Amino acid sequence: MSEPVLQCENINRFFGGIHALKGISAEIQQGEIFGLVGPNGSGKTTLVNCITGFYAPQRGQILFEGKQINGMRPHRIAANGIARTFQNVALFKGMSVLENILMGRHIFMNPNPLAALFYPFWAAKEEVAHRRKVEQIIDLLQLESVRDEHVEVIPLGLQKRVELARALCAEPRMLVLDEPMAGMNQEEKEYMVRFILDAQEELNLSVLIIEHHLDVVTSICDRVLVLNDGNKIAEGPARTAMSDPEVVAAYIGGQAHAA
Amino acid sequence: MFYRLSGVRHTSYPAARQLWPIAADRWQVGVLALLALLAPLLISDLYLGSYALPWLIWTAAALSLSLLMGLGGQLHFGFAAVMAIGAYSSIHLARGGVPFEFALLGGGLTAAVIGTAFGAAALRVKGLYLVMATLAMQYLVDWVISNVPAISGGAQATLRTPEVSFLWIPIDSLDARYYVALLWTVLMTLFFLNVKRTSFGRALAAIRDKDFAAAVIGVDPFRTKLTAFMTASFAGGVSGAILAFCYYGAVTPEQFGFNVSIQLVAMVLVGGLGSVVGGYLGAGFVLLVPIVLTNLIAGLGAAGWFSISQNLTAHLPLIFYGGMIIGFLLFEPLGLAKIYDNIRKYFLVWPFRHSGS
Ligand SMILES: Nc1ncnc2c1ncn2[C@@H]1O[C@H](COP(=O)(O)OP(=O)(O)O)[C@@H](O)[C@H]1O
Ligand SMILES: [Mg+2]
Numbered sequence: 181m182s183e184p185v186l187q188c189e190n191i192n193r194f195f196g197g198i199h200a201l202k203g204i205s206a207e208i209q210q211g212e213i214f215g216l217v218g219p220n221g222s223g224k225t226t227l228v229n230c231i232t233g234f235y236a237p238q239r240g241q242i243l244f245e246g247k248q249i250n251g252m253r254p255h256r257i258a259a260n261g262i263a264r265t266f267q268n269v270a271l272f273k274g275m276s277v278l279e280n281i282l283m284g285r286h287i288f289m290n291p292n293p294l295a296a297l298f299y300p301f302w303a304a305k306e307e308v309a310h311r312r313k314v315e316q317i318i319d320l321l322q323l324e325s326v327r328d329e330h331v332e333v334i335p336l337g338l339q340k341r342v343e344l345a346r347a348l349c350a351e352p353r354m355l356v357l358d359e360p361m362a363g364m365n366q367e368e369k370e371y372m373v374r375f376i377l378d379a380q381e382e383l384n385l386s387v388l389i390i391e392h393h394l395d396v397v398t399s400i401c402d403r404v405l406v407l408n409d410g411n412k413i414a415e416g417p418a419r420t421a422m423s424d425p426e427v428v429a430a431y432i433g434g435q436a437h438a439a
Numbered sequence: 440m441f442y443r444l445s446g447v448r449h450t451s452y453p454a455a456r457q458l459w460p461i462a463a464d465r466w467q468v469g470v471l472a473l474l475a476l477l478a479p480l481l482i483s484d485l486y487l488g489s490y491a492l493p494w495l496i497w498t499a500a501a502l503s504l505s506l507l508m509g510l511g512g513q514l515h516f517g518f519a520a521v522m523a524i525g526a527y528s529s530i531h532l533a534r535g536g537v538p539f540e541f542a543l544l545g546g547g548l549t550a551a552v553i554g555t556a557f558g559a560a561a562l563r564v565k566g567l568y569l570v571m572a573t574l575a576m577q578y579l580v581d582w583v584i585s586n587v588p589a590i591s592g593g594a595q596a597t598l599r600t601p602e603v604s605f606l607w608i609p610i611d612s613l614d615a616r617y618y619v620a621l622l623w624t625v626l627m628t629l630f631f632l633n634v635k636r637t638s639f640g641r642a643l644a645a646i647r648d649k650d651f652a653a654a655v656i657g658v659d660p661f662r663t664k665l666t667a668f669m670t671a672s673f674a675g676g677v678s679g680a681i682l683a684f685c686y687y688g689a690v691t692p693e694q695f696g697f698n699v700s701i702q703l704v705a706m707v708l709v710g711g712l713g714s715v716v717g718g719y720l721g722a723g724f725v726l727l728v729p730i731v732l733t734n735l736i737a738g739l740g741a742a743g744w745f746s747i748s749q750n751l752t753a754h755l756p757l758i759f760y761g762g763m764i765i766g767f768l769l770f771e772p773l774g775l776a777k778i779y780d781n782i783r784k785y786f787l788v789w790p791f792r793h794s795g796s
């Protein structure tokens with residue numbers, strides 16, 4: 181593999197007295213699927229939030245394609261080529277599936293109110309051009325049947341897929357997925373895995389995925405990083421890392437704790 | 440019956456993006472446009488001048504505010520001040536010899552600049568503080584206009600609009616003034632409809648709905664909201680100028696006071712946030728209320744049923760607006776437009792009970 185697309189160096193994040201990330205370092209290689217695992221509350225979402233600019237780490241730095249991105253605001257990071265989905269679906273409620281996915285094209289569009297004034301000459305062409313790209317992604321993720329539905333009325337599994345479609349429409353070079361399969365049944369999970377693999381292959385993406393289901397992690401991730409209580413407790417090829425005794429212990433402890 | 444979605448099939452992306460994909464809607468719009476064009480022939484000058492004309496202009500103003508409040512989710516309790524800036528600056532420009540068309544543009548631009556400056560300050564704060572910041576704008580602008588004779592027009596504080604012409608047609612008759620107002624309102628309506636289907640409108644809606652999700656796909660929240668302030672202020676400024684030139688004929692600071700700002704908020708909320716139909720219905724409703732109330736009270740007073748003081752009568756409309764705002768927020772947050780939409784949906788699937796979507 182070539183040089184890393186994403187480098188996290190010594191990331192520290194505090195929330196008041198809570199030390200949520202205790203000096204985490206990680207490197208994600210171009211084109212790989214990198215798993216981020218660990219029990220609830222271990223800091224996975226916090227790390228992803230630092231990467232996508234929701235808050236900056238108090239210490240440490242994050243480089244994307246060699247460029248420092250910690251401290252950048254989320255929309256700048258998006259423009260630099262990182263797209264993400266959320267643990268709890270974050271779609272725009274008032275909009276249709278199509279409009280939600282079209283939002284993913286925002287960074288390529290010109291959000292100028294004058295475009296609306298001269299709609300037929302200015303905006304119409306742009307809208308139609310982007311619509312073509314959107315339809316490609318709709319095809320890829322098989323969302324044709326719900327294209328014109330309002331997002332609230334479709335099942336959760338499909339909502340998560342729409343969110344993935346929205347992220348893909350931004351043509352990111354790196355995709356960050358926060359528990360894309362949470363709350364899904366077995367069939368929906370299998371579909372989702374398929375779509376993530378398809379998208380990764382077709383669009384040549386690097387993927388950072390937070391995932392709970394161990395079967396999913398071992399079957400799709402090239403490498404994983406295991407967090408526990410803000411510490412890195414293992415890193416490496418999925419199978420090896422997941423069978424590490426410390427990881428097994430943390431997982432059993434974490435599950436028992438969660439239950 | 441005539442209202443049918445079946446048979447509406449799109450075969451190209453542009454066709455699917457039409458403003459009115461249903462034939463019956465297109466007919467409705469066509470008939471309304473025709474009625475609006477022929478209004479000077481159809482109704483008496485009294486109705487044209489004291490009902491149709493103000494209704495159109497206030498609709499344009501309500502749509503301007505709805506752009507910010509409805510699409511952008513930003514409250515503004517000083518929008519009358521924005522209109523005042525547009526009105527006063529366009530009058531001064533026209534009196535200085537600037538052609539009317541450019542005076543209107545200048546009024547809009549001045550309102551946009553000042554409105555955006557206040558918006559930038561207001562956007563640093565949220566919720567109730569945003570309300571306070573826009574209220575501050577209202578009082579500050581009121582104060583400046585009243586206390587600077589160069590703006591307000593001297594001791595009597597009444598500033599007459601000069602004779603103007605629009606595209607070489609002198610605006611000296613009621614009909615001419617009506618058509619100028621109609622042109623502006625139609626322009627505002629089309630603009631509003633188009634905004635909703637362009638990336639600017641979607642970005643605004645996205646930020647209103649989930650700002651973090653909007654940011655993460657590349658929407659700059661501050662810039663987008665500020666653009667909304669600028670656009671709404673420009674449109675509000677021009678609406679204020681049109682109101683001054685085509686309806687009032689002379690302006691005083693009271694015409695753009697705090698109560699007018701409340702009236703505008705009521706128009707937007709009662710009509711329906713972010714809805715074009717709502718802009719028309721809200722403005723019409725809010726304008727009719729004081730007339731109906733005053734007549735009702737006068738009638739009841741004359742019949743000797745009861746009488747209330749002059750002072751209270753003057754405040755009744757405001758009390759009523761307050762009640763309407765609260766009532767609609769509680770029971771029909773989507774306003775009259777939603778009620779209209781329900782009726783339309785009913786006919787869309789008639790004789791069946793429910794629409795599929
Ligand atoms: N915005 C926040 N404010 C305060 N504490 C937070 C915040 N976000 C996360 N935390 C804390 O940081 C720790 C890690 O949380 P999180 O990253 O969400 O875990 P995970 O995604 O691995 O389940 C938890 O103890 C959580 O309570
Ligand atoms: Mg999490």
